Amino acid sequence: MWLGAAPLLSPLLSRGAFAQSGDVAPDQAPPTEAQRAEAVAAKAASATAELTVELARQTGEVAALRADFERRLREEQDKREAAIAAERERADAALKETRASMAWIQGLSLGGFAQTDLSVRQSSSDQLNNSTGEPLNQNRFVLRRARLRTEIDRGLVTGALELDGNTVNGPQMRVLNAEGTLRIPPVGAGPSLFGLTVGLFKIPFGWEVIQSDRDRLFLERSIAAQELFPGEYDLGARLAGGWRYIRYALAVQNGEPIGEKTFPVRDPNNVKDVTGRVGVETPLSPAVDFAAGFSGLKGKGFHKGTAATKAGIVWNDRNDNSSVDAGEIVAVSAKSATPSQNFDRHALGADLRVVVRVPGLGATTAYGEVTWAKNLGRGSRTIADPVANSGQDLRELGYYFALVQDVGRFLQVGLRYDFYDPNRDSTDLQQARQVPSSQSYQTWAFVAAARIPAGRLIAEYDLNRNHNGRDSAGLPTNLADNAFTLRAEVRF
Amino acid sequence: MRWASIPVCVWLTACSGADPGNGVGSYMYIQGAQFIPGALDTQTPGGGAASPVVLPTSLNYSITPGTTGKTLAGTAGTDATAVLIGLVGDRGHWVVPVGSVDQSTGNLTFSTKASFAPTLPPPPVAIAFQAVARDGHGGPVQLQSFSLASTAPQGEMVVSLDWDTEADLDLRVTMPAADGSTIEVGTRKRTSLVPPAPGDPAPSDEQVQAAAYLDMDSNAQCVIDGRRQENVVWPATPVPGLYVVRVDTFSLCGEAAAHWRLRLVRNGEEVNGSIVSGQSNDVDTRFAHGAGAGAQALVFQL
Secondary structure, rough: OHHHHHHHHHHHHOOOOOOOOOOOOOOOOOOOOHHHHHHHHHHHHHHHHHHHHHHHOOOOOOOOHHHHHHHHHHHHHHHHHHHHHHHHHHHHHHHHHHHHHHHHHOOOOEEEEEEEEEEEEEOOOOOOOOOOOOOOOOOOEHHHHHEEEEEEEEEEEEEEEEEEEEEEEEEEEEEEEEEEEEOOOOOOOOOEEEEEEEEEEOOOOOOHHHHOOOOOOOOOOOOOHHHOOOOOOOEEEEEEEEOEEEEEEEEEOOOOOOOOOOOOOOOOOOOEEEEEEEEEEEEEEEEEEEEEEEEEEEEEEEOOEEEOEOOEEEEEOOOOOOOEEEEEEEEOOOOOOOOOOOEEEEEEEEEEEEEEEEOEEEEEEEEEEEEEEOOOOOOOOOOOOOOOOOOOOOOEEEEEEEEEEEOOEEEEEEEEEEEEEOOOOOOEEEEEEEEEOOOOOOEEEEEEEEOOOOOEEEEEEEHHHHHHOOOOOEEEEEOOOOEEEEEEEEEE | OOOOOOHHHHHHHHHHHEEEOOOOOOOOOOOOEEEEOOOOOOOOOOOOOOOOOEEEEEOEEEEOOOOOOEOOOOOEEOOEEEEEEEOOOOOOEEEEEEOOOOOOOEEEEEEEEEEEEEOOOOOOOEEEEEEEEOOOOOOOEEEEEEEOOOOOOOOEEEEEEEEEOEEEEEEEEEEOOOOOOOOEEOOOOOOOOOOOOOOOOOOOOOHHHHEEEEEOOOOOOOOOOOOEEEEEEEEEOOOOOOEEEEEEEEEEEOOOOOEEEEEEEOOEEOOOOOOOOEEEOHHHHHHHOOOOOEEEEEEEEE
């Protein structure tokens, strides 16, 4: 402020406007007071005029400078706005191009999970299976499931492809689920009215078979599900859908599920298995959900024939002396081939599920299932083959009930009892008499899990009961086979 | 207090049931039968008037170590449900349920096939049999003695090769012939007999009997017989000279490796320092398999 005022005061100071009154020539008469006042006024007027001129000049300069500054600022703003507009136009063009090239990704989703187990089992042994050469040790780390699943939803058409890797019987990678569905109507909440699916998909029987492995708390399905529907997936076509609370599914499949031992996902006979389920699924109240259904299966199994054999000579060491003696070398005649045969099989089932949501605690889920079957055992325990069983059918019975309780957001506990009898008509030779016996398996499973959205840590103890052992009197008894498993699961 | 007892109950429940061990490591093995750890009590006299009695029989009271499929059979009292069978000195015994009725005696029969480990306890060898009633009450233990048959190859001299996995290994021995030349006995030429020249007489029976021979081509062409042993046997005194023994790895038949052992036996006794061992790997299968093939394992002079 003071510096700014200095140019305005400088003319006054330079012209001696404030000179002393004694500055007068000696020969002149001293001016009068009036004259001095007039002179001072004249000087002041002159200085004021000069200052006014100077002020006007500087004001003009400032105005010119301001006008120049504003012009430049406007030019700069115009340049910037033009550049931003150009950049926005270019980005919009690039986005349109990207969207056009990635149109196929719309409706596509990718997910998966991996389950690694540490198991300890009573029946484990550091030996090999004599017939298969496979290790009998079951106390080990095992990659039980490593799934990668992709799904696509294009309204009218949906599809899924799921790959599974595991090390259960050594490292393997396989296609587990590959299906395409045409559905009508194409969109809407809940299932469509009609959905026609073709491919490799789960057998629509009961609840547990179609339950996802990533949702189930218990490490494995019940023994009945494992034995009657090993692997859960089979090739075929399915019509499924729902209307309001009604659900239905009807499938025609090869009848050789992916976990079957002899011809997995192939079909040795031309008769297909027909499987179906009809049920209801509805909320009874805001806190209670209810689901139930009936299932059925009808199809034909396959008994393998045998090839013809050549004639030969066999040494039979009849007296166990490791020497060839008279009469111990015998001729064995050739044997003709035997044809393969089909046999009937069927199953009926019923399932029930109730979910009650308890405020502050979480959901309580109770569910159960029962299955009656004939000649359907296809798992690893007893393969149902009535042709090989002297023409006698094998009648199976399996059931389970389970209770799963959420404990807050991060904990879950459960209890399940399951029963499976692969042959309800089995007998045992005791004291030269055939007496009724049981080949059933029973399991109490106790499980607890800690869970977060990215995965779970599950501990399960299985109290297994069977009739595979013999007591010291030679009578059937339980063969110790309890198991403890710790599972770590990650998902995305 | 009640809560504290739960873990104990779970633990006890977990331990119930028949032993899941398959008894593979025991001296005597009965496939399909229940194995019970612990030897049969042969000291405590069992039985009583109502106790089941067992009467074991065998086709041959001799056991060859390493043999399989030896029949153990007999009869037991009509109140028996099973027969316990155990080799004395073994780490466990086996439960064999009784079968049909013996029409001549009215008793119940039992029959099973037993396998024996290559190494058995020193003689005397005995197998204990005990019939058991439905209530678990056992009858008197019957001890049946067995003699141990020799497993050593019989002959004046034997070169023996055995190995541990189901691979196809071949034993080859290059030896001096009576005319001063050398001859190889192996899978391609299994005897030291030289075919006579045209017009010459055929070898005599004595010459045939005295010729060295290879007893068996084990796991030939990967047709697995499980024997895993080959011997070159000299029934008569071998010709003096230099003997070269080779081990030819024809195929590992899918196995990762085969550990083999070579022995020289004279008159039933192993020659001191003659045991040679080695390992066949995949690289050993890549060489030729004709005459003179294989890794040189043993050289000796007679």
